[in-house]
Amino acid sequence: MENEKKCLGCGIALQDVNLLQEGYTTNLENDYCQRCFRMKNYGEYQVVSKSNEEYLEILKEVANTKDLVLYVTDVLNMEENIEEIRNIITNKMILVVNKIDVLPKSVKEEKIINYLKNIDSNKNGINFEEVIVISANKNYNIDYLLKRIKYFQTSKNVYVVGHTNAGKSSLINKLIKNYSDNTQELTMSPLPSTTLNMITIDINDHLTLIDTPGLVDVGSILNQVDEKMMKKISPKKEIKPRTYQLRKGQSIVIEDFIRIDYVEGEKNSFTLFMSNDLKVKRLLNLFNNEELYDRNKITYNMKYDEDLVINGLGFIKIVDKGTIDIYIDKDVDTFTRRSLI
Numbered sequence: 256m257e258n259e260k261k262c263l264g265c266g267i268a269l270q271d272v273n274l275l276q277e278g279y280t281t282n283l284e285n286d287y288c289q290r291c292f293r294m295k296n297y298g299e300y301q302v303v304s305k306s307n308e309e310y311l312e313i314l315k316e317v318a319n320t321k322d323l324v325l326y327v328t329d330v331l332n333m334e335e336n337i338e339e340i341r342n343i344i345t346n347k348m349i350l351v352v353n354k355i356d357v358l359p360k361s362v363k364e365e366k367i368i369n370y371l372k373n374i375d376s377n378k379n380g381i382n383f384e385e386v387i388v389i390s391a392n393k394n395y396n397i398d399y400l401l402k403r404i405k406y407f408q409t410s411k412n413v414y415v416v417g418h419t420n421a422g423k424s425s426l427i428n429k430l431i432k433n434y435s436d437n438t439q440e441l442t443m444s445p446l447p448s449t450t451l452n453m454i455t456i457d458i459n460d461h462l463t464l465i466d467t468p469g470l471v472d473v474g475s476i477l478n479q480v481d482e483k484m485m486k487k488i489s490p491k492k493e494i495k496p497r498t499y500q501l502r503k504g505q506s507i508v509i510e511d512f513i514r515i516d517y518v519e520g521e522k523n524s525f526t527l528f529m530s531n532d533l534k535v536k537r538l539l540n541l542f543n544n545e546e547l548y549d550r551n552k553i554t555y556n557m558k559y560d561e562d563l564v565i566n567g568l569g570f571i572k573i574v575d576k577g578t579i580d581i582y583i584d585k586d587v588d589t590f591t592r593r594s595l596i
């Protein structure tokens with residue numbers, strides 16, 4: 256029979272029977288499972304793969320309520336698939352754009368907000384009540400977010416949803432810390448699928464937050480790399496944009512997983528917005544070097560002032576029009592958009 260007691264860190268039912276299964280703890284008196292305990296205390300991670308079917312069931316449950324929903328997205332990974340969740344949930348929703356601290360300070364918040372409002376109005380579906388830019392880690396704009404939650408909430412309960420790694424649990428921990436006497440601490444980690452089940456957290460008499468496991472982004476580069484690289488890919492500090500001036504026939508190679516050939520156009524400027532820890536090199540003559548040509552090739556005809564977005568990694572701002580070939584794992588999504596910056 257399933258134990259009633261749930262891990263306070265990830266929401267999974269605790270059990271003391273099978274070391275290899277989720278929710279294991281040596282003692283059922285413990286509040287956290289062994290996996291959470293290790294992540295919190297030793298930074299030792301254990302990747303769990305979650306099926307999105309289970310996740311969709313959770314979203315349907317949320318949709319059955321009339322409660323306010325916070326849709327949390329990572330500023331580096333916000334995109335098209337915002338619809339994916341909105342198609343299921345018709346509740347009132349605030350779009351929370353997290354991790355703004357990773358973008359250079361010169362980036363204007365209004366630009367991001369306007370960009371998202373524009374995607375929003377192109378759809379016939381639900382509009383967001385508001386788009387709010389925050390940083391859970393830096394405690395930025397959390398006071399304002401709480402004010403708006405109070406304004407829009409329809410009951411005590413407010414659900415927190417979004418893709419895995421967006422920082423949902425980090426945001427809730429900040430709200431607990433700032434506004435509650437509760438000592439619970441949700442487990443956070445740079446790896447996907449940290450939260451395993453819904454977790455209910457009482458902030459005060461008027462507000463209960465419900466954390467949920469994140470939707471796994473199947474097109475993210477995080478699914479194609481090892482644990483060490485996952486950590487390298489998630490920026491911890493403000494990104495220092497790296498600009499490369501490329502002429503036709505030159506290339507950029509990122510670590511050992513992406514190659515971008517500039518095949519047609521005038522001299523052009525490519526600015527990378529991605530983790531400072533990633534190794535990038537420029538090839539001066541693409542005809543001399545076949546590195547990564549075994550990957551899937553996609554050709555983009557870039558228009559003036561567009562970004563090439565690589566799901567899970569970040570984006571490249573390309574100033575002028577021109578043709579590029581990108582070589583990347585076939586399961587990683589890429590797309591272009593009007594420049595964010």
Ligand SMILES: Nc1nc2c(ncn2[C@@H]2O[C@H](COP(=O)(O)OP(=O)(O)OP(=O)(O)O)[C@@H](O)[C@H]2O)c(=O)[nH]1
Binds near residue numbers: 356422449467490
């Ligand atoms: N730079 C930066 N990193 C953040 C911020 N908020 C969260 N993170 C990091 O993002 C990673 C994921 O955070 P979590 O809170 O575990 O994300 P989650 O959305 O709960 O993830 P799942 O439980 O897997 O769905 C962690 O490495 C956090 O430290 C932020 O404001 N800025």
Ligand SMILES: [Mg+2]
Binds near residue numbers: 423425442449
């Ligand atoms: Mg979480």
